[in-house]
Amino acid sequence: MIKGVCIVGLGAIGGWMAAHLSRVEGLRVSALARGDTLAAVRDRGLRLDSGKDSWQAPLRVSSNPVELGPQDLVILAVKGPALVDVAGQVAPLCGPRTRVLTALNGLPWWFTAGLPVPGLALKSVDPDGHIARMLPPERIIGCVVHASCFVQAPGHVRHVQGNGLLIGEAAGGASESVAGLAALLVRAGLGARAVESIQREVFYKLWGNMTTNPVSALTRATTDRILADELVRRFTTDIMREAALIGERVGCPIAQSPEDRHAITRSLGAFKTSMLQDIEAGRAIETAALLEAPRELAQQLGVATPMLDALLGLTRLMDGCRALRSG
Template identity: 50%
Template sequence: MSTSADLRITVAGAGAIGGFIAARLAAAGTPINVLARGQTLATLQRQGLRLVTGDSCRDLPVKASDTADDFGVQDLLIIAVKGPSLPVLAPSLRPLIGPQTTILPTMNGVPWWFCQTGQGYTPFALKSVDPDGSIARHLPTAQTLGCVVHIGASCDAPGVVRHAMGKELILGDARGGFSPRTEAIAALFERAGLDIKRSSDIRQDIWYKLWGNLTMNPVSALTGATIDRLLGDPLVSEFCSAAMREAAVIGDRIGCHVDQQPEDRHAITFRLGAFKTSMLQDVEAGRPIELDSIVGATYEIGHHFGMQTPCIDGIFGLTRLMARTRGLYPDETRPTPAAG
């Protein structure tokens, strides 16, 4: 890979995570293109991207547009949009992707390629994540990296990102292993001050993070409770544990063993204090929720293998109905497998 000053890099989505990564790269002297729209686009074109960390504030130049054709083929495409947006967005990203382009989704939950790269079963597409296959058609898995994000950030206003805590990314090839191409991306991010963990089995890392988010996100969205209150209620905590035990069995079936008990994970999460999950924040802000990639995909994988998952099913159904009544999830029912 070329030096960072010569790289062509586009970040699709300038929300909290995309904006933070773009800002860190720009601060390290890497030219950054940003695909954005609305007020965010106007702000980026007028004054650049603002990064707030503690009491410090820095404005960083980026080239912003709402049209991929303005940038052309890129060396690295970082996708940082909400899951529900990607099936519609993916076709518009094609002008950015050439044979050597590396694609890096920095998104929550299970990605579209997740069940097409595992071993021990016949690969299958996840209808919950990629309903009509448009993501897979336009974003080649062979050029895609897997990523797990451990960054706490928020948007104070369009084009203004506030960093709260954490700056870790876990990276690995979507098809397994850790290639020279992935190492080059890892080195690029390290030069920008990010903490990078290299993974030879990124599916395992994705599933482990999902194992916790599967319950904390939707249950907090349903109840409006911060995590300390959720885990402080014995009945709710045990229900979440039961759903996590179901997810652990699914993980074993797809080669993503979780070597931890739900109660141990709860203890770690509880120490983070009274925080609101991203899904609860989305509900309170009236934004569409990332239900399918976190809960819907888990439900789909379990039922694909004929597993009974009553707790996961309940979480999925209740959260979906709650979101539909608020206009935060499509009214139509996406194709889902019959119960096994």
């Protein structure tokens, strides 16, 4: 029975989930926050705007996980570059039976745990194994978010579209724990569904995002403009074909064609990717989880990825130059 939930990462997705969970009667919802977000939520609660609906969610917030204490569920909704530092902060929130739900972009450190191919590793997202030691796969429930939100101001989140959450055991298989969590999230007004293989869902979302995200960061273009350019669209298509071969080798086959996925992306209109939003806000970008991790898998599997390599190289170069300018 889940009675206490703590959200770590009170940004767009974490804030959206926290606000919905705060409406569940009898559920204690808290959050680990800092800086302006901590001050704003302490002062007036967390605000969520969704369509014509808007509400303030009172949350217990702290910058010190020890103050919040062990939880039944921790929702980890931070950006990949912050994970190494955050993993240690999650430990005081965990008791013997605490589960950790990860709402992250790209390939997470636990991705290889539930794959049918033994011996694969993702050092690109967890170089020395620190995250896995703090948060082993057996504790993790993976989550794929199909929703778009953004932070309008500290402690103020706007939900744009989508309401889907797919969840599953990081180590694979079904469980009562995942089924119970899905039911709780549905009670909170979120479109949650338990799945047998969360790895397949994680890889499918990566397949759709791993091109437009970095291309938008490189060019500052919205997705409609990216796909409108025939040469750029062909480049993204070639990368998606390389990634689909990686997915097939690790037991995560892609049923769609790149053209099918482009049609879905076009339907979003002039959409700003999360990586473009991070660039504009001066935040770190998730190159490791979106590009380095699938390339690392490809190298271990012997899959050639010249187009993915080119995109990774350009993205790293752009980000390195950005760091030099800001320094």
